[in-house]
Amino acid sequence: MVEQQSGRWQTPAEVRAAARSGRLTGQTSGLAPGFAQANLVFLPQALAADFLLFCQRNPKPCPLLDVTSPGDPIPRRVAPTADLRTDAPRYRVWREGELVAEPTDLLDLWRDDLVGFVIGCSFTFESALLRAGVPVRHIELGCNVPMFRTNVPCEPAGIFQGPLVVSMRPMTPADAIRAVQVTSRYPAVHGAPVHLGFPEQIGIADLQRPDYGEPVPLRPGELPVFWACGVTPQSVLMAAKPPLAITHSPGCMFVTDLKDEQLAVG
Amino acid sequence: MVEQQSGRWQTPAEVRAAARSGRLTGQTSGLAPGFAQANLVFLPQALAADFLLFCQRNPKPCPLLDVTSPGDPIPRRVAPTADLRTDAPRYRVWREGELVAEPTDLLDLWRDDLVGFVIGCSFTFESALLRAGVPVRHIELGCNVPMFRTNVPCEPAGIFQGPLVVSMRPMTPADAIRAVQVTSRYPAVHGAPVHLGFPEQIGIADLQRPDYGEPVPLRPGELPVFWACGVTPQSVLMAAKPPLAITHSPGCMFVTDLKDEQLAVG
Numbered sequence: 001m002v003e004q005q006s007g008r009w010q011t012p013a014e015v016r017a018a019a020r021s022g023r024l025t026g027q028t029s030g031l032a033p034g035f036a037q038a039n040l041v042f043l044p045q046a047l048a049a050d051f052l053l054f055c056q057r058n059p060k061p062c063p064l065l066d067v068t069s070p071g072d073p074i075p076r077r078v079a080p081t082a083d084l085r086t087d088a089p090r091y092r093v094w095r096e097g098e099l100v101a102e103p104t105d106l107l108d109l110w111r112d113d114l115v116g117f118v119i120g121c122s123f124t125f126e127s128a129l130l131r132a133g134v135p136v137r138h139i140e141l142g143c144n145v146p147m148f149r150t151n152v153p154c155e156p157a158g159i160f161q162g163p164l165v166v167s168m169r170p171m172t173p174a175d176a177i178r179a180v181q182v183t184s185r186y187p188a189v190h191g192a193p194v195h196l197g198f199p200e201q202i203g204i205a206d207l208q209r210p211d212y213g214e215p216v217p218l219r220p221g222e223l224p225v226f227w228a229c230g231v232t233p234q235s236v237l238m239a240a241k242p243p244l245a246i247t248h249s250p251g252c253m254f255v256t257d258l259k260d261e262q263l264a265v266g
Numbered sequence: 267m268v269e270q271q272s273g274r275w276q277t278p279a280e281v282r283a284a285a286r287s288g289r290l291t292g293q294t295s296g297l298a299p300g301f302a303q304a305n306l307v308f309l310p311q312a313l314a315a316d317f318l319l320f321c322q323r324n325p326k327p328c329p330l331l332d333v334t335s336p337g338d339p340i341p342r343r344v345a346p347t348a349d350l351r352t353d354a355p356r357y358r359v360w361r362e363g364e365l366v367a368e369p370t371d372l373l374d375l376w377r378d379d380l381v382g383f384v385i386g387c388s389f390t391f392e393s394a395l396l397r398a399g400v401p402v403r404h405i406e407l408g409c410n411v412p413m414f415r416t417n418v419p420c421e422p423a424g425i426f427q428g429p430l431v432v433s434m435r436p437m438t439p440a441d442a443i444r445a446v447q448v449t450s451r452y453p454a455v456h457g458a459p460v461h462l463g464f465p466e467q468i469g470i471a472d473l474q475r476p477d478y479g480e481p482v483p484l485r486p487g488e489l490p491v492f493w494a495c496g497v498t499p500q501s502v503l504m505a506a507k508p509p510l511a512i513t514h515s516p517g518c519m520f521v522t523d524l525k526d527e528q529l530a531v532g
Contacts, residue, residue, distance in 0.1 A: 173461050173462050173463045173464060173467065174460070174461065176462065176463075177446055177458055177459055177460075177461075177462065180443055180446040180447060180450075181446060181447075181450050181458060184446075184447050184450075192443055192447060193443055194440070194443075195439050195440065195443075196439050196442065196443065196463075196489075197439045197442075197462075197463055197489050198439060198487055198489075201439065201487055221464055221467055223462075223463050266532045
């Protein structure tokens with residue numbers, strides 16, 4: 001979430017240095033305002049090709065901002081002075097689909113065959129929505145966005161398959177129209193909504209019982225608007241149960257050197 | 267409506283010549299495909315300044331493509347070889363808000379103080395929707411689009427005031443999202459929708475009882491999507507009851523030399 005808090009760390013390099021030194025081990029919302037934050041996935045090279053293909057086939061939930069070479073911890077396109085092993089505040093280590101550790105760096109776990117995937121995050125378009133005067137409910141409430149597994153299958157690739165996960169933001173009709181316009185400008189961070197209006201059409205039974213995040217109220221006269229969500233690849237990884245996968249810890253994002261507006265088209 | 271019929275007249279000049287000679291006295295839907303058709307309004311100069319201001323203040327229902335100088339029948343920006351007195355198939359003459367005649371030309375009625383307003387029309391964005399693979403219900407059914415007076419007031423200007431009139435197209439959620447994207451590219455022809463989802467929020471009680479045009483079915487799982495409509499200025503003119511006003515006859519549009527794509531942004 002892009003809360004309007006004044007972060008202690010204003011630049012991407014400052015946030016990453018704070019994460020690297022252990023001073024920052026929690027959420028990154030509101031830090032380095034104006035810069036794109038990102039989801040992280042690491043996989044051994046043997047699985048990385050399939051996962052890359054999965055992302056290519058499912059660009060709305062998995063918009064790739066950068067992919068490292070095997071063993072190279074530096075995301076050379078999005079933050080050439082960063083180190084992906086240390087520069088996110090907290091990581092999650094998955095073995096056979098089970099969460100086994102939540103370290104603050106990957107120095108002990110690093111392997112020469114690990115490939116890092118830097119995946120766009122909704123913070124960028126939420127910041128654009130706020131600038132456009134479109135309120136975002138979960139930001140107003142200071143909670144995490146509600147997320148739902150849908151009945152919409154992703155395009156499979158190798159061992160990777162599973163349903164699309166979406167985030168939901170309640171909006172008035174006029175704000176929903178404006179939100180389509182605003183978020184369409186950001187295809188590299190999930191882009192336009194994938195659905196609005198009828199949760200049951202995409203297999204969501206109860207908006208008050210999200211699969212991830214926290215519920216937010218849908219007020220009378222509002223439409224639920226759904227975006228493809230960066231939790232999709234984590235969900236797919238957990239289902240595929242690879243021997244090893246590493247992700248960032250929820251909300252503890254990697255801050256890139258890309259300005260949000262560098263990700264805008266039009 | 268932009269039906270996929272093969273028109274007898276393929277170019278704007280051919281359509282206008284057919285209207286001028288009396289060979290074409292009916293609807294222009296599907297003629298000169300790819301070129302922008304337009305609504306027409308003529309008013310005496312004494313009222314033209316207020317109406318111009320009304321259009322400027324209400325660009326979504328009244329997107330001005332051209333305004334002539336008093337007495338000049340030539341729309342020099344959008345069709346410099348045309349004559350607005352003869353080149354629409356049929357006109358409507360209004361005195362004190364009452365329809366008094368429906369002539370096929372204005373040669374006998376023309377006055378040196380008449381100002382012509384050429385106003386964008388939804389045919390352009392409907393054509394773009396069809397090219398984008400978004401079905402348009404009333405075109406599929408071969409009927410006129412349903413139109414509704416709303417409870418949303420236009421910004422008044424002088425004697426001109428009244429509610430926004432909207433057209434409605436039923437769409438699946440995915441098509442509604444795509445339709446926002448597509449029509450946002452055409453601000454000169456009504457642009458993005460003004461509402462979707464809740465007709466009662468804009469004062470529409472029954473979608474099956476349009477104020478103009480014909481009803482179309484809203485199927486389960488579809489959203490009603492509403493655009494500002496070029497009938498708004500006609501409705502406002504009828505309410506203002508000026509001594510004289512002239513419009514085109516519904517569906518009998520003026521064909522400009524502008525390609526639909528010249529009206530696209532982005």
